[in-house]
Amino acid sequence: MMIESGRVLDRLCSEKPCTGAIFTTFGHDPAFFENQVLRSILRLTSDPVEQPQRFHSEALRTLQETPVAVIVDAGQRQPGRRLPYDVLEVSDIVFHPKSALHLYEDYARLMVGSGNLTFPGYSQNTELFITYDLRYDSPDDVELLREFDGHVNRIESLVRQTGSQLSLVRGQLQRRISGVVATGNSPTVALLDSTKSPIMDQILELIPESAKINHIGMLAPFYQRDDSSEIDASSVFGALRHRVANNVSLDVGVVWDNAQVQRDSSFTELNDGLNQLWAWSVNEGEDREIEYLIPTTVHETRLDYQDGQGKSRREDLxxxxxxIENGELWMLPKPRVYAPRQALNSANDVYENVDIWLHPGSRLVKGRPVHRPLHAKLLTITYRQGRSTRTLVMIGSANMSRRALLQQAAPRLGNVELGVAFIVNGRVNITDILPELVNVPLKLLQLDERPFPEPGTNWSLAIEQVQFDPKSRVLKLQWSELASELFDWQVLYNDRELVRGSVAPTSDITINDFVLQPASAEIVLRVAGTDYSIPILVTDLVALPVFTSGGGLQLKDLLLLLGRRIGREKAVEIGKRPPKVREDGKMAHHFGEGFSPTDVFRAWWAVAQDLADPELSLLGFRLRLEGALGLSDAWKCIVDAAREKAMNTTEAWFYGAELIRELKQIELEESADYEPKMEVLNGFLDSIRSDLQQIAPDDAGRRWVKTIQRFYAGASK
Incomplete structure (x- = not known):
């Protein structure tokens, strides 16, 4: 079985633009997510460290066209979010899945695995992910996408706040796969979802009733608590017992925290370290690697030992x-691992053979010491059916615990978990997938229960949600039941106090004229001197303004931008200047003292051409029509000028009629987004028609006006 080694980050890139993304995770580090993950999937070119303002502007513009939602366990979300993608929290149940769905024009990329949305999860730990590129026109691929969408639908009912982005991504996916009919074939891949039923039950349904299990492999950083020595159906080690053959074997892979890559100051003679675990630093080409062995017998000229795979070997003494003399072979301290001793001892009585496999958290890679602790989760079940041997392989988020595998997701019971299972021919062991595992007898290990400190009160849950409407510039804060226990509290944004109290709040909070700053997309609830962050959810990203502290573009600036005579970055820079210094050589070169109808028509034509681009997303379509620095801004400048008598109403009506005519000539390609794009376009056209009625020209004594009206009569209806 081939396993590709690499960073999860490297699997995020695609030659095609991403049109929407959903992430699920237990832990979320917003700084890493924004600077690394979003930068990769959105194909951002600015550097978040060297060009922070430019990066934020580029990222915000791309997010306005590409909906992104992150669903996270409320207790594990870290502060520091700066960009307004949706962060949706689950608090009433342990939310533990790790997945990502990225939508592209012709296909979707689905990733399911073990890594959190953090730097260790995507770049440092030893994790397992499985990735599928699923085409929208393939019935089998679509079936898997529908399964994942069903999973998202179920967890959407668990989130504390729904936001605006998740439904946009799901709607986009559903439009792309709605017409594909399932073939009825047995799926080659099964999505295991604890929100439907216990994951172990779903696994057993994939194994034929007549099959007999003869080998089981388990690997995880966490196992069930050692609260019982009985191996029965309520135990992870006993859940498969009724389906196993008489000679079944069990491999258990565990974290090895205190592995060494070089000898410490201690020294042990070979005869004093027999039947203990040793490390040997050997040359492998130009690099050094660590091999593990257990010396068993010293002869006159040779050493007998058991290697890291549990096989007997000999070496020249x-x-x-x-x-040993050169410090290249040394005895290791007793391996410290976290695993249930009682359950493992009892498993020895049930299974014909139980092997413990240690995953060294520290090891040499290309001669250099690296720390890559185990966080991967893996289950392999090998069975015989007739003359055939097959192995079911499960990769996902579930640890080897009751809450993860044996219980359906529910508050105070089972976790929300997600995994992928597939069946391959032949026997597959956990060492085939992670060859760095080391076989060590149970008696040589120091087995400990992993401590779980009791969490304190998460006061961020005292706020049900924080919602910002950029059109009205109103921020609304809604309290939860936990707020009745608050004391000595403050609500802050960007280090500025919004409101405070010494007793529990009695009503929700509304902040008018709120401005979402580039520095932060979350508020802070400070309770007794401790800060708790809460994400701000934006109701409509398309409506976010470009300029957060005054500024803006005049009509001629907008026409330059829309007509492709200046870039967006230049336009933003112009908009930030004081009005008296906005004129520059480029403006004078293009417009002289003003602008002509040709300049307006050029802008209308250029935008219409952009709107006809089949690769333009639905949100991108809206952004060019309704968003800041889009057509609506330019048209509003014209209407305002006409109403304020700064422009002749006949001229303004003429520009609006020409805009309608240009937009009505757009021919959109048939696609999944055709109907919603047409709905947006028709709504925009209706708003222009309404404005034209308010600035209808006076044709008294001017025949040429009637001629123009007749020309645009059909276009403006």
Missing amino acids: DEALDA
Whole structure:
């Protein structure tokens, strides 16, 4: 079985633009997510460290066209969010899945695995992810996408706040797969979802009733608590017992925290360290690697030992002694691992053979020491059916615990978990997927229960949600039941106090004229001197303004931008200038003292051409029509000028009629977004028609006006 080694980040890139994304995770680090993950999937070119303002502007513009939602366990979300993608929290149940769905024009990329949305989860730990590129026109691929969408639908009912982005991504996916009919074939991949039923029950349904299990492999950083020595159906080790053959074997992979890559100051003679675990630093080409062994017998000229795979080997004794003398072979401290001792001892009574496999958290990679602790979760079940041997492989978020595998997701019971299972021919062991595992007898290990400190009160849950409407510039804060226990509290945004109290709040909070700053997309609830962050959810990203502290573009500036004579970055820079210094050589070169109808028509034509681009997303379509620095801004400038008598109403009506004519000539390609795009376009056209009625020209004594009206009569209806 081939397993590709690499960083999760490297699997995020695609040659095609991403049109929407959903992430689920237990832990979320917004700084890493924004600077690394979003930068990759949105194909941002600015550097978040060297060009922070430019990066934020580029990222915000792209997010306005590409909906992104992150669903996270409320207790594990870290502060520091700066960009207004949706962060949706689950608090009443342990939310533990790790997945990502990225939508593209012709396909979707689905990733399911073990890594959190943090730097360790995507770049540092030893994790397992499985990735599928699923085409919208493939019935089998669509079936898997529908399964994942069903999973998202179920967890959407668990989130504390729904936001605006998740439904946009799901709607986009559903439009792309709505017409594809399932084939009825047995799926080659099964999505295991604890919100439907216990994951172990779903696994057993995939194994034929007549099959007999003869080997089980489990690997995880966490196992069930050692609260019982009984191996029964309520135990992870016993859940498969009724389906196993008489000679079944069990492999258990665990975290090895105190592995060494070089000898410490201690020294042990070979004869004093027999039947203990040793490390041997050996040359492998130009690099050094660590091999593990257990010396068993010293002969006159040779050393008998058990290697890291549990096989008996021999080595020249002098070479071993020289290696000890040179500090290249040394006895290791007793391996400390977290695993249930009682359950493992009882498993020895049930299974014919139980092997413990240690995953060294520290090891040499290309001769250099690295720390990559185990966080991967893996289950392999090998069975025989007739003359055939097959192995079911499960990769996902579930640890080897009752809450993860044996219980359906529910408050104070089972976790929300997600995994992928598939069946391959032959036997697959956990060492085939992670060859760095080391076989060590149970008696040589120091087995400990992993401590779980009791969490304190998460006061961020005292706020049900924070919602910002950019059109009205109103921020609304809604309290939860937990707020009745608050005392000595403050609500702050960007280090500025919004409101405070010494007793529990009695009503929700509304902040008018709120401005979402580039520095932060979350508020802070400070309770007794401790800060708790809460994400701000924006009702409509398309409506967010470009300029947060005054400024803006005049009509001629907008026409330059829309007509493609200046870029967006230049236009934003112009908008930030004081009005008296906005004129520059480029403006004078293009417009002289003003602008002509040709300049307006050029802007209308250029935008219409952009709107006809089949790769333009639905949100991108809206943004060019309704968003800041879009057509609506330019048209509003014209209407305002006409109403304030700064422009002749006949001229303004003429520009509006020409805009309608240009937009009505757009021919959109048939696609999943055709109907919603047409709905947006028709709504925009209706708003222009309404404005034209308010500025209808006076044709008294001017025949040429009637001629123009007749020309645009059909276009403006």
